[in-house]
Amino acid sequence: MLKFKIALIFFLPLFAFSQNEKWPAEKLKQDLTIFKEIREKANSGLYKYRTKQQIDSIYSWAFSQINTPKSLIEFYKIVLQITDFEGSLHNDTTLPEDFEKKYSSGNVFFPFPVKLINDQLVVNFQNSKIPLGSQIYSINGIETSKLLSTVYKYYTTDGYNITGKSIGIGSSFAKYFEMEYGPQKRFTVEYSLPNQTKRLKKTVSAVSNEIRKENFKKRHSLPIDSIQYNRAKDKYSFKVISNNTALLSVHTFVIGRNAKHKEHLAYKKYLDSCFNYLSKNNQIKNLIVDVRNNGGGTDPNDIVTFSYLAEKPFRENASAYVNFQKIPFAEYLVYEETEPQKKQEEKKDFEDELKEEFPKSENGKYIQDEKFNPLLQAEKNSFKGQIYLLISPRIASAGSLFASLVAGNTKGIVIGEETMGGYFGHNGHTPIEYELPNTKIKTQFSIVNLEQDVPKKPNQIFGRGIIPDYEVKQTFEDFMKNRDTQLEYTLKLIEE
Template identity: 75%
Template structure:
């Protein structure tokens, strides 16, 4: 249950010779047919946000696009559009490894990191050509709104969510641009200076992939968003920040692999000590829980953490199910093992685990056994004061499951921006990966369709991320100062109360 798409989309555009190779109409239609049948048989979330009629419609569109031979990249974009349309942040579609391992030659990447601030595309790098904080209106005469919409398919989110796509766009803007519009030696940028309305034009030169990556490492916003991209070293922390307020920060739930893992047990011990301290110091009436950088992780870290915030029994899921007990289309499955006999054993072990957890067929669904979704109890030292939950578009998977429980089943005042992970549920837990026979495109998705154990709330919309009670976004002024807008807002709110 982990969301780290920035690292998963490792495509580096391939050489011109490879670009000119095309798949025949027969090969394209065969791959698209296999792709469609796999989703219908194995993907329990296929109709979670889209009706069968809507899904059939996008496949009709896809088939209409392959009436002549196509380059692999063009077919890849069609597949991406379908996987994004399904609405699951656990959907991943990648090009063949031999294509991914090839580099573009020359300086063809947009040179400067960007960031979405108040829905505007802002330069996120100090340079001498287009000043930091400038708003970009178009690049090579392509309007920003059109640019952003064309990039959405490269970074999937739950349901109809758009806010979470800002994470992918900020992290991979130059690569998305190259993939979508081809290699560019020059970029004609229409922009305005910070807090100015006059539009200016500047032609800037493309850079190599190495310089692109180096510039991103040196982006202006690094002090604020470093934990949203790359490896997280400080996974969690706790501190008392005023006599009546404490801060619990959980940057990831990738804390050990299971309940017996030493890292998980150390985390549990840490939580025990933190909440015992709070229980013994009743003057601390406010707890800020900051999960803004939490892209997910592993069970049971998310539901364990929630036990320290709730006063009532709870479950992880209201319902969970899969579509199958025996893996459909095993000949297209991507195995960890390489030997046929070991692959057979790997598949059988997987199917036995599925049959144990999802034993009963009801209305075409294999329902999760209750022993895997037990009724859980609050911790004896669970916090009884006021909770302030800080959220952001980065929150996904196990991070959004935890945030949903805290939003729906505690007194938390939720502050920040809509998450990319859904409030009511998602597809997660167990990923499978298939490889299409001709294009060798790989497609991965999670097979467990789960409804989270949260109540309906008027401000929580099906198909959207968690909606904050108080939407607080970074302004351009705060961006330029690298100011933590949501955290400072929360401290002021506590002070006023």
């Protein structure tokens, strides 16, 4: 599958407006018009989950919000609302780097990491001010339910999924709060102590971004969820955990750039040795496959992994297409290269690859050539026993494609929480980035609209992530003791 990323590596020009200065409405409308036209021409997933009427409606709302001058932050939040509304976890819209650094400088951040436990916002940090595990009801007078709904737009997910936004809340709550409600010097927190209902209040001082990051590294839940937010040191592992059960954990599919990369080849060799062992050991009837921390990666790691679980021939996807072969609005592209000649070469290489993989036009769509989506065979030593797939809201992109294939095309039992990546499909594989001419806001999205090779199932809903057969969430007690609720549940299910 084509892998190409246009990324910004040069420095942005000095920002023309101060943090609080208002931008003229006409400049903002120019940028919003370009933003809309780019997505209509280039984004094949624009109408994947929303009708044209719904998309037109949100743009009508957006234009109505900029009839008067707005600050850059105010305009950014409007554009971000549209980005999130489209429903793709590969969507990303960002402020100019120099502006964000200035805006977020100083002691302006909420000091404590938090975590959503059964829809309750709890303190995820051992400290002397507000005890670990305390439930937060409001911050600076803003009720938690309202607070969460306003910051959801900062972390995009596929379709109508909400569970995946908990990952963003857990990692970047303080940043989202500062962006949404402005820099704060202090925070008045209404809370209750663990396992109590009496509401208390305490005011705590804001901290710097550096301290915010250090506190996050020291959060209470680090032993359980650390891999969710950091690239795994041990990307994959295999172990026999009882006389009849083995555990395969794959924390990421960022395992080499392509099928020829030495890191991918080492992974393939490792998988082969694991499944050779399983095929020769008839006592091991159960295989737990843990991909709860897998946020995606590169081909063909996801497909190779599934080939050891597949029961029959399969494809990576049922269909795939893009909207263009010639890049629209190329004048606003963000390039890797800086020299004009090299930019043109980069653009040509990208378009040539698109023409090779998506050569045929049908009803305004360029369809993927079959040679890029061949029929694949299950490995000879593929596992023949019972599969238990552990999933979570962290699973996205290639991680969710793999999990969808297991959930849809095997007899595997799926345990955990709904993924942020879609079951039926997503927009992925090929990211492209643009920069708006006035505000210098950057927007990135993936251009390949693909339908995954999975069947319809009663418990799988269009526009949602992979729905588990057994929904198992971490309990508050398990959070406090850092116990792995889903794994323990699975082991008990196997015993029974």
